[in-house]
Amino acid sequence: MTGTITPRDEKDIVEAVTAAASREQTMEIVGHGTKAGIGRASQTEITLDLSQIKGISLYEPDELILSAKGGTPVAEIEKLLADNNQELSFEPMDFDALLNVQAGRGTLAGMIAANLSGPRRIKAGAVRDYALGVNAVSGRGEIFKSGGRVVKNVTGYDLSKFVAGSWGTLAVMTDLTIKVLPASEDAATVLVLGLDAAKAREAMSAAMGSSCEVSAAAHLPERAAAKITGTAAAKAGRALTALRLEGIPVSIAYRKAKLEELLKSFGRLGALDRSETLSFWRAVRDVLPFADKTQRAVWRISTAPTEGPKVGAAITAATGAEVFYDWGGGLVWAEMPGLLPEENAIREALGGAGHATLMRADPTMRASAAPFEPLDAGLAALIQRVKVSFDPKGILNPGRMYAGV
Amino acid sequence: MVAMPALDQDVLARRAAVVAALSAIVPGEGVIDTETGMRPYESDGLTAYRQLPMVVVLPETVEQVSQILKYCYEQNIKVVPRGAGTSLSGGALPLGDGVLLGLSKFNRVLDIDYENRAVVAQPGVTNLGISNAVSDRGFYYAPDPSSQIACTIGGNVAENSGGVHCLKYGMTTNNILGVEMVLITGEIVRIGGKFLDSGGYDLLALICGSEGLLGVVTEVTVRILKKPETARALLVGFPTSEAAGDCVAKIIGAGIIPGGMEMMDRPAIMAAEAFVHAGYPLDVEALLIVELDGPEAEVNQLLESVSKIAEACGSSTLRVSTSEKERLKFWAGRKAAFPAVGRLAPDYYCMDGTIPRRRLPDVLTRIRELSEKYGLQVANVFHAGDGNLHPLILYDANKADELDRAEKFGSDILRYCVEVGGVLTGEHGVGVEKRDLMPTMFNEIDLAQQQRVKCAFDDRGLLNPGKVFPTLHRCAELGRMHVKGGKVPFPELPRF
Numbered sequence: 001m002t003g004t005i006t007p008r009d010e011k012d013i014v015e016a017v018t019a020a021a022s023r024e025q026t027m028e029i030v031g032h033g034t035k036a037g038i039g040r041a042s043q044t045e046i047t048l049d050l051s052q053i054k055g056i057s058l059y060e061p062d063e064l065i066l067s068a069k070g071g072t073p074v075a076e077i078e079k080l081l082a083d084n085n086q087e088l089s090f091e092p093m094d095f096d097a098l099l100n101v102q103a104g105r106g107t108l109a110g111m112i113a114a115n116l117s118g119p120r121r122i123k124a125g126a127v128r129d130y131a132l133g134v135n136a137v138s139g140r141g142e143i144f145k146s147g148g149r150v151v152k153n154v155t156g157y158d159l160s161k162f163v164a165g166s167w168g169t170l171a172v173m174t175d176l177t178i179k180v181l182p183a184s185e186d187a188a189t190v191l192v193l194g195l196d197a198a199k200a201r202e203a204m205s206a207a208m209g210s211s212c213e214v215s216a217a218a219h220l221p222e223r224a225a226a227k228i229t230g231t232a233a234a235k236a237g238r239a240l241t242a243l244r245l246e247g248i249p250v251s252i253a254y255r256k257a258k259l260e261e262l263l264k265s266f267g268r269l270g271a272l273d274r275s276e277t278l279s280f281w282r283a284v285r286d287v288l289p290f291a292d293k294t295q296r297a298v299w300r301i302s303t304a305p306t307e308g309p310k311v312g313a314a315i316t317a318a319t320g321a322e323v324f325y326d327w328g329g330g331l332v333w334a335e336m337p338g339l340l341p342e343e344n345a346i347r348e349a350l351g352g353a354g355h356a357t358l359m360r361a362d363p364t365m366r367a368s369a370a371p372f373e374p375l376d377a378g379l380a381a382l383i384q385r386v387k388v389s390f391d392p393k394g395i396l397n398p399g400r401m402y403a404g405v
Numbered sequence: 406m407v408a409m410p411a412l413d414q415d416v417l418a419r420r421a422a423v424v425a426a427l428s429a430i431v432p433g434e435g436v437i438d439t440e441t442g443m444r445p446y447e448s449d450g451l452t453a454y455r456q457l458p459m460v461v462v463l464p465e466t467v468e469q470v471s472q473i474l475k476y477c478y479e480q481n482i483k484v485v486p487r488g489a490g491t492s493l494s495g496g497a498l499p500l501g502d503g504v505l506l507g508l509s510k511f512n513r514v515l516d517i518d519y520e521n522r523a524v525v526a527q528p529g530v531t532n533l534g535i536s537n538a539v540s541d542r543g544f545y546y547a548p549d550p551s552s553q554i555a556c557t558i559g560g561n562v563a564e565n566s567g568g569v570h571c572l573k574y575g576m577t578t579n580n581i582l583g584v585e586m587v588l589i590t591g592e593i594v595r596i597g598g599k600f601l602d603s604g605g606y607d608l609l610a611l612i613c614g615s616e617g618l619l620g621v622v623t624e625v626t627v628r629i630l631k632k633p634e635t636a637r638a639l640l641v642g643f644p645t646s647e648a649a650g651d652c653v654a655k656i657i658g659a660g661i662i663p664g665g666m667e668m669m670d671r672p673a674i675m676a677a678e679a680f681v682h683a684g685y686p687l688d689v690e691a692l693l694i695v696e697l698d699g700p701e702a703e704v705n706q707l708l709e710s711v712s713k714i715a716e717a718c719g720s721s722t723l724r725v726s727t728s729e730k731e732r733l734k735f736w737a738g739r740k741a742a743f744p745a746v747g748r749l750a751p752d753y754y755c756m757d758g759t760i761p762r763r764r765l766p767d768v769l770t771r772i773r774e775l776s777e778k779y780g781l782q783v784a785n786v787f788h789a790g791d792g793n794l795h796p797l798i799l800y801d802a803n804k805a806d807e808l809d810r811a812e813k814f815g816s817d818i819l820r821y822c823v824e825v826g827g828v829l830t831g832e833h834g835v836g837v838e839k840r841d842l843m844p845t846m847f848n849e850i851d852l853a854q855q856q857r858v859k860c861a862f863d864d865r866g867l868l869n870p871g872k873v874f875p876t877l878h879r880c881a882e883l884g885r886m887h888v889k890g891g892k893v894p895f896p897e898l899p900r901f
Binding site for chain 2 (some may be wrong): 060061062063064066085095115117121122123125126128129136142143144145146148149150151152153154156157158159161162164165166170181182185205208209210211213247248249252253254255290302303304305306307327330331353354355356357372373375378379382383385386389390392401402
């Protein structure tokens with residue numbers, strides 16, 4: 001069979017995958033399709049629509065765990081958590097603005113499969129750090145489980161974390177258990193105005209290396225800063241280096257004073273209050289500086305913080321791209337001036353010191369670039385063998401990350 | 406006692422040639438083949454199990470590791486990697502027909518990078534050695550297993566080690582940025598670096614906690630953190646373990662994640678107090694140590710909140726540390742709990758299940774019942790914040806059948822942990838110890854999938870066989886195998 005299959009339960013998924021495996025038919029696994037534009041374009045015979053495999057089955061705030069079906073909307077989970085003063089600490093991004101998709105969409109399994117974490121990554125960890133347990137259907141059509149519903153567990157290989165970031169190429173995630181944490185009572189942001197990227201990185205390293213417990217550190221050059229409307233900071237018309245503090249008010253007040261003392265030698269200081277802090281970091285998280293309703297190529301590059309500004313400058317010099325920095329300089333967002341991904345310039349600028357992912361591309365240009373960081377021969381062969389161990393016929397999202405995987 | 410894979414007589418017959426080949430790769434004193442020389446390697450922290458290896462090799466360079474593994478792969482020789490040998494689950498237990506590959510000479514910190522908050526270390530550097538290397542600048546490496554003075558970072562990666570602070574700061578897997586690893590074929594791969602997340606599959610997630618079955622780690626890049634400005638501890642006694650458990654739930658429910666939150670039951674309290682005189686109250690059934698860290702103003706406010714919660718939960722005693730000396734004294738009893746309990750009997754057996762915290766009263770009740778059934782005493786220490794329970798079963802190995810009873814007692818506890826929704830091991834690993842209990846948590850399909858992953862790294866099953874998995878499957882069979890309804894299709898295959 002071809003076309004779209006919309007399973008109602010795990011049994012339907014097993015049937016669909018088993019049938020596809022026996023006929024060696026390829027399957028695209030989709031939730032809400034918010035990230036369909038990311039990765040290598042591929043033609044599959046079947047679309048497996050998981051949007052009806054949904055529902056939160058367990059939420060125990062004082063055990064810090066939540067279990068839900070793979071197709072559960074992340075927005076529904078975040079709403080429930082917020083009602084209990086908890087949150088997804090890794091700050092998953094909403095792709096609506098950057099990728100021109102519907103707002104507030106995206107599923108739990110999609111979030112895990114992409115493993116894309118937001119600004120709090122530097123303090124709280126990545127999506128995968130919160131993956132505690134998974135039930136999934138392998139490419140053999142077998143339901144397997146890994147992990148559990150407790151926050152501390154080393155029983156067997158950690159396949160719950162391993163499927164994070166695999167973009168649906170290993171297994172169809174049906175049930176997931178994640179760790180949740182209390183949300184901070186209050187938040188504030190310290191700004192340093194008018195720094196260049198290199199100096200900003202020094203300021204951010206100083207802040208991150210202090211005991212101020214900075215929960216996010218970003219640098220927006222003047223052009224990017226100007227595009228984040230609605231905050232007083234954006235109106236300053238200068239580059240912004242922003243450091244977020246979260247916690248209880250008495251702690252924030254103390255750390256803010258300490259951080260300002262630490263940073264005053266770098267440049268003029270500013271500050272964002274709680275509500276400005278929320279909207280500013282949401283803008284950084286959702287890459288609003290590049291949310292321009294175009295299909296200009298956008299790259300997301302993870303490297304060592306000290307390398308970030310060098311990589312950013314090299315990309316800009318080679319392509320004229322606009323860049324901004326998150327993760328204390330270790331995450332570079334780059335928007336190309338046109339539709340061309342300019343992959344060679346990106347890879348050359350990074351020089352293998354991290355990984356670059358093509359996050360937005362015009363459909364006509366998508367095939368012209370490898371969207372994920374190329375692997376050396378040894379790792380590529382290893383990853384290929386691991387793929388086969390889950391999906392011997394290569395039917396699940398084949399080629400989404402790499403050819404043959 | 407669990408059974409290990411049958412000895413490969415063909416390999417044993419070639420022992421002299423193997424020793425010669427390894428000596429050619431690692432010249433000098435790097436190869437040990439005498440019985441007295443190998444004796445220190447016959448066991449790890451799970452001392453009930455002892456086995457001399459065929460030969461010990463202690464390489465000094467990654468090239469040597471690569472050549473050793475390549476040789477063993479070509480010659481079909483089993484390899485057991487070993488750090489400091491502090492595993493509590495038998496992860497480094499040698500095999501009589503295997504090469505014991507010790508990483509103790511990989512003991513250098515290679516790079517300290519404060520700007521990127523990362524340290525690159527060789528795998529034989531101790532856990533505490535990393536923190537010590539960066540302490541003068543006020544940094545530390547967060548995961549702190551009790552054995553941190555001896556255990557190595559390579560071993561921590563293999564076991565995904567935790568510690569008393571991992572509720573707030575995470576386990577090894579959450580604090581590692583990259584590794585260099587040698588595959589059994591001798592191939593050297595590098596994964597991650599000083600940047601966050603991996604490109605491609607998250608192989609670090611697999612390698613952390615893989616118990617030496619996937620590869621030999623030869624370099625580790627870890628994330629370091631700035632030390633908190635202040636840390637203070639509360640010592641709270643409760644008339645019942647239910648009240649203590651309730652207090653833990655309410656603290657977390659109030660949105661407070663303490664730096665550490667430990668519980669001890671009455672036998673553990675008595676033993677610890679008798680051993681280190683920490684000033685623990687002796688008229689309570691459960692004792693909580695709650696540590697709060699951060700800026701002083703924050704710590705003070707949280708101490709107040711926690712105190713109020715504890716009183717509302719019916720605490721019978723409550724003390725707050727007023728000096729660093731007193732805080733360390735509160736911890737001294739807990740940190741010495743294992744040796745303290747060890748003074749009560751010639752031997753003790755440490756278990757490591759994790760349970761949903763609210764099931765603690767049920768689990769403690771069951772442990773008491775089992776204690777009577779098996780006629781062995783038990784003391785409980787508990788990483789209360791994350792539900793990781795360490796029952797310490799007291800026994801005397803010189804008395805007939807006591808070890809056997811202790812092992813059965815321990816297995817029953819772990820089965821009950823799984824029954825209430827928990828897991829077999831929170832931080833000590835499966836090793837040989839819990840290997841045969843794996844089917845209580847996983848069915849054949851789950852285990853077959855894990856073993857297929859193992860095959861992707863080690864297609865001949867030469868790295869640390871006999872650990873983690875209760876049944877050895879050949880990789881070719883696993884590739885063909887289709888498990889129906891959780892039933893294995895090859896019932897004739899050897900089970901341990």
